[in-house]
Each structure stands twice: as C-alpha cells, then as structure tokens.
Amino acid sequence: GKGTESCLKLFGxxxxxxxxxETTTAVTGTSDHSLSQEDLAGFAKVIEGPGPxxxxxxxxxxxxxxxxxxxxxxxxxxxxxxxLPQLLWADRLQACGTAxxxxxxxxxxxxxxxxxxxxxxxxxxxxxxxxxxxxFRALLALLTLxxxxxxxxxxxxxxxxxxxxxxQGIVQFAVSLVDTLLFTHYLAVVLLxxxxxxxxxxxxxxxxxxxxxxxxxxxxxxxxxxxxxxxERYYSDFSVHNSALLTAAKxxxxxxxxxxxxxxxxxxxxxGAASQSRAKMAAAARHRDTSHNELYYEEADHExxxxxxxxxxxxxVEEAFTHVRRLQEEEKxxxxxDVLDPREAAxxxxxxxxxxxxxxxxxxxxxxxxxxxxxxQHLAFCITHSMTPKAFLESYLNPxxxxxxxxxxxxxxxxxxVCEASVTSPLRDGTEFQLRNADFSLVVSTKALPSLKLxxxxxxxxSHKFVLLLQSExxx
Numbered sequence: 001g002k003g004t005e006s007c008l009k010l011f012g013x014x015x016x017x018x019x020x021x022e023t024t025t026a027v028t029g030t031s032d033h034s035l036s037q038e039d040l041a042g043f044a045k046v047i048e049g050p051g052p053x054x055x056x057x058x059x060x061x062x063x064x065x066x067x068x069x070x071x072x073x074x075x076x077x078x079x080x081x082x083x084l085p086q087l088l089w090a091d092r093l094q095a096c097g098t099a100x101x102x103x104x105x106x107x108x109x110x111x112x113x114x115x116x117x118x119x120x121x122x123x124x125x126x127x128x129x130x131x132x133x134x135x136f137r138a139l140l141a142l143l144t145l146x147x148x149x150x151x152x153x154x155x156x157x158x159x160x161x162x163x164x165x166x167x168q169g170i171v172q173f174a175v176s177l178v179d180t181l182l183f184t185h186y187l188a189v190v191l192l193x194x195x196x197x198x199x200x201x202x203x204x205x206x207x208x209x210x211x212x213x214x215x216x217x218x219x220x221x222x223x224x225x226x227x228x229x230x231x232e233r234y235y236s237d238f239s240v241h242n243s244a245l246l247t248a249a250k251x252x253x254x255x256x257x258x259x260x261x262x263x264x265x266x267x268x269x270x271x272g273a274a275s276q277s278r279a280k281m282a283a284a285a286r287h288r289d290t291s292h293n294e295l296y297y298e299e300a301d302h303e304x305x306x307x308x309x310x311x312x313x314x315x316x317v318e319e320a321f322t323h324v325r326r327l328q329e330e331e332k333x334x335x336x337x338d339v340l341d342p343r344e345a346a347x348x349x350x351x352x353x354x355x356x357x358x359x360x361x362x363x364x365x366x367x368x369x370x371x372x373x374x375x376x377q378h379l380a381f382c383i384t385h386s387m388t389p390k391a392f393l394e395s396y397l398n399p400x401x402x403x404x405x406x407x408x409x410x411x412x413x414x415x416x417x418v419c420e421a422s423v424t425s426p427l428r429d430g431t432e433f434q435l436r437n438a439d440f441s442l443v444v445s446t447k448a449l450p451s452l453k454l455x456x457x458x459x460x461x462x463s464h465k466f467v468l469l470l471q472s473e474x475x476x
Contacts, residue, residue: 082170216230
C-alpha cells in the first residue's frame with residue numbers, strides 16, 4: 001500500500017546519501033539489526049545491457065570473415081584442380097593407376113591436416129579491434145593469395161589450354177600445392193606464435209590516478225599488439241579502479257575553503273573583494289602548513305571506522321552461516337522433494353547481514369562494485385559448495401581484480417592508444433605509449449632486457465676442505 005511505497009522511497013533516499021549508515025537505524029519486524037525483503041528492493045543494482053553492434057563489432061568480425069573466405073578458397077583450389085579435367089575432357093584422360101590412387105589418399109590426409117591446423121591457428125574469436133592491420137597476418141594472407149594465383153595461372157596455361165591427358169601429373173600438381181600451403185602454415189606458426197615467445201622487453205605499466213604499477217616481459221611484438229597484451233593483463237592483475245578514494249584530498253580542501261568566512265572591520269570598500277581573496281589565500285596557505293595533522297587524524301578515524309564495520313560484518317556473516325547450517329540440518333530430516341534450494345537459503349539469510357555489509361561497503365567506498373543480485377549469487381555459490389564465512393567475505397574485505405567486477409560495463413572496454421611512433425612498428429628500447437580510458441590512463445614504458453653472459457669457474461673438490469687439529473688443552 002501507500003505505507004510500503006513511502007518506506008521504499010525513504011530507503012531509496014537513504015541509499016543515495018553517502019552517510020546514511022552513520023545516522024540511520026532500520027527497524028523491521030524481525031530484528032533491529034536486519035533489513036526486510038521489501039527494504040532490500042532499494043539496494044543498488046548494476047544494470048548491464050548488451051552494447052550496440054556499431055563499427056567496433058564490425059571491425060572485429062571483418063578480419064574473421066576474410067580469414068574464413070581465404071581458407072575456403074585454399075581448400076577448394078586443390079579439389080578444383082582434380083575436378084576440372086574430369087568435367088572438361090574426361091574421355092581423353094589416361095587411366096589413373098595405383099600410384100595415382102595413392103596420391104589421392106595422400107592429398108586427402110594433407111587437406112585434413114591443413115584444415116585442422118588452419119582452424120587452430122586462424123579461426124579464433126576476435127578479442128579486440130586493433131587500430132591498424134596486423135602486419136604479419138596481412139603479409140601471410142598476401143603470400144597465400146599470390147601462391148594461389150600463381151598455381152591458378154600455371155594450371156590455366158599448362159593444363160587447361162593444352163588439355164593435358166596425363167591425369168597422374170595433374171594429381172601430383174595438386175599435391176604440390178597442398179605441400180606448399182602446409183609450409184606456409186608452418187611459416188605462419190613461426191611468425192605469429194613462436195617469434196614472440198622469447199622475452200626481449202620489460203614493460204612498466206603505471207595507472208595514472210593511483211600509481212599502481214605492474215611489470216611484464218614480452219617478446220618481439222608491435223606496439224598495438226603489446227598494448228593489447230597489456231590490456232588483457234590489466235583486467236586480471238590490477239585491482240579495481242575506485243575513483244571515490246581519490247577525491248578525499250580535494251573534498252577536504254574544498255570543504256575548508258567553503259567554511260571559511262572573511263569579515264571586513266572597516267566596512268565595505270572598493271577593494272573589499274580583493275582583500276577577501278588575499279585573506280582566503282593566506283588562510284589556505286596556513287591550512288596547508290597544518291593539513292598534515294588533519295590528514296593524520298582523518299585517516300586514523302577512517303581506519304577505526306573500517307575496523308568497526310569489519311568486525312560487525314564478520315559477526316553478522318558468521319551468524320548467517322550458522323543459521324544456514326541449522327537450516328540444512330533441518331532440511332535433511334524432510335522428504336527429498338522439500339529440500340531448500342541454495343538460492344532460497346541465500347535469500348532467507350541475506351537480510352540478516354545486509355545492513356552490516358552495506359555499511360562496510362559504504363565506509364570503504366565499494367558500494368558501486370557490488371549489487372544486491374551479485375551478492376546473493378555469491379552467497380548462494382558459497383552455500384552450494386559448503387564454503388566458510390571467511391571464504392564469502394574475501395571478495396569484500398580484499399578488493400579483487402577488475403575482471404571480477406564485470407569490467408565496469410561496455411564503456412570501460414573502449415581504450416585509445418596514444419603513441420608518437422607508428423602503432424605497427426615493433427617494440428624498441430625506450431618506446432613509450434599511453435592507453436587512455438574515460439577515467440584514467442595506463443602509461444607504458446619499454447626497457448630492453450640486458451644480454452647475459454655466463455662464465456664457468458671450476459672448483460676442485462678438495463680445494464675448500466680444511467683439517468681440524470685437536471689438542472689435549474682444548475675443551476673439544
């Protein structure tokens with residue numbers, strides 16, 4: 001009714017306030033330390049929808065489509081070499097003997113190997129859209145096209161025009177094409193996979209906002225491919241970016257200047273505004289001299305509040321898991337059809353810990369990383385696998401990598417590569433580039449790994465031995 005709607009609106013307003021957990025007490029019909037299921041409707045939810053197709057999706061699918069088209073042409077060309085003579089001048093072809101039939105078998109197995117090898121190397125779901133063409137992939141595609149064109153020209157001039165009747169020679173010609181394609185695939189494996197395995201450069205990646213740093217060793221890659229590797233490892237290695245923790249100093253200074261008031265003893269004058277400005281600047285300078293004390297006590301108070309919220313959260317979660325174990329023991333006594341589902345158990349015990357969890361997330365400013373749905377799913381997962389309360393709390397007490405939080409939606413996946421050199425040029429010692437996002441950027445600097453020289457020095461087994469002479473005067 002209207003009373004329930006008004007309660008939900010009030011709860012929504014409290015959620016919007018950053019300090020709601022410090023000044024508000026929620027009283028429900030079950031306990032004064034828990035939230036009802038109706039109040040939980042106001043818990044913040046993260047709504048993620050599928051991003052639009054756009055040009056980015058087309059840019060990722062276009063190379064895959066061209067690869068499939070080229071692969072189809074590669075597989076059909078040897079079969080066309082065998083089928084065209086049978087269709088055009090089959091009555092004048094020489095009989096195919098045992099050696100020719102053996103070539104048929106060899107050709108079939110080589111085509112099967114080429115199909116599987118090409119599928120394993122080239123037919124992959126594109127993970128990113130690069131700003132420029134991949135140089136080695138483009139060169140390999142061009143080489144394959146030139147190879148097919150050369151074989152088709154030779155086939156047209158020497159076989160189609162003259163209508164060669166030696167069918168065994170035609171089969172050997174098709175087998176030679178498949179052999180050449182297999183060697184081309186071997187070249188592709190060397191250029192695309194083997195070449196980059198040996199580490200040649202050390203990349204230092206620094207996040208511009210909080211200075212978090214990681215180091216990665218990479219091989220011979222282009223700048224855009226190195227940027228792609230850095231982004232892939234960023235989402236799994238870097239902690240989630242929390243912009244709320246970076247605005248504390250700005251808000252503290254702005255609050256001090258906003259509360260500062262200047263009074264004119266001599267009354268209004270023409271230069272009153274200028275004098276007030278100078279007074280505020282002088283007060284701000286004095287505030288900078290003593291701001292370290294304010295920062296110290298503010299951080300100490302924040303740590304005290306975090307420890308307090310954490311202790312309350314740990315106790316609430318332990319009580320909730322104890323209640324879950326009690327429910328599970330009671331469910332074992334019931335018939336098999338009446339067993340409580342883990343999702344239902346999570347929804348039943350979640351209100352008892354929701355208030356403590358929400359206060360902790362507000363205090364640590366992680367409320368934007370967790371929705372009510374994700375928390376309940378994690379709780380149901382822990383109940384299903386019989387995890388301990390500590391295992392459930394690990395995701396909230398220790399912030400995980402960015403990938404754990406869904407990458408922040410489709411907008412966080414859009415990056416801009418900024419570099420003075422061409423992005424298709426290879427990495428070199430001293431190469432620097434940036435990967436910019438809407439909120440921050442990753443600054444990458446490259447250092448070449450040093451060349452190491454090992455020398456061997458032989459140590460004789462008896463050279464480092466000694467003799468202990470015992471005397472009667474010693475106590476040994």
